[in-house]
């Protein structure tokens with residue numbers, strides 16, 4: 655039984671078929687690496703799952719049930735959270751406000767004025783401390799480094815009690831220490847049965863953290879394998895579409 659399935663997903667932009675009949679099956683409590691060269695369609699597939707893009711064709715199943723996800727609020731209501739490849743920080747707002755903004759579907763949160771600021775600060779401190787972080791939650795986000803801002807985004811996604819968390823190239827601006835925190839948190843989430851989709855080009859991270867690997871190429875689905883069954887050369891060969899004995903022409 656899969657926690658998450660995406661079936662026959664197609665998506666075109668003017669002049670580009672970004673996804674052509676793509677599949678994804680993620681087991682409960684696993685880290686599922688989504689790999690492919692730049693432009694393969696990884697982010698587009700995840701934006702379809704998170705309701706940022708509307709699929710031209712295809713379906714999404716969570717715990718075996720077909721779901722309609724038309725926007726990020728609906729994705730979050732279905733227990734899907736996303737750490738975006740492009741950071742979307744509101745620099746002038748505090749760390750706590752950035753944790754809160756967009757954390758809940760808007761209609762459940764209400765305007766910022768009615769938020770209990772004490773509660774917001776306490777909860778934010780608690781969420782951050784679970785990732786081993788002790789930033790000043792009242793300080794403007796602009797006081798943090800890019801890596802620290804990324805950690806706030808990660809803490810925000812993790813704090814959702816999501817069933818599926820999408821990490822789209824989360825470590826690109828993280829320090830080694832921050833990467834270690836992230837991997838520890840991901841290990842804890844696995845034990846809780848949370849499924850994670852992990853997009854990265856860093857082969858050492860993939861080898862360390864992933865249980866399964868799905869490979870995409872030019873908007874198409876190449877296949878899914880157990881991570882332990884694939885060597886780095888096999889992963890690269892399948893990403894670029896070359897025979898194994900000829901990956902470095």
Ligand code: ADP
Pocket residue numbers: 667668670671672690691692693694695696697698699
């Ligand atoms: P990846 O995340 O694997 O690097 P993307 O999903 O970002 O790939 O992109 C897949 C293809 O879709 C690329 O050709 C890209 O240029 C195109 N694409 C992605 N988003 C858009 C968009 N909003 N408008 C037009 N083309 C897009």
Ligand code: MG
Pocket residue numbers: 692693697
């Ligand atoms: Mg890319």
Ligand code: MG
Pocket residue numbers: 696697698739822
């Ligand atoms: Mg991408």
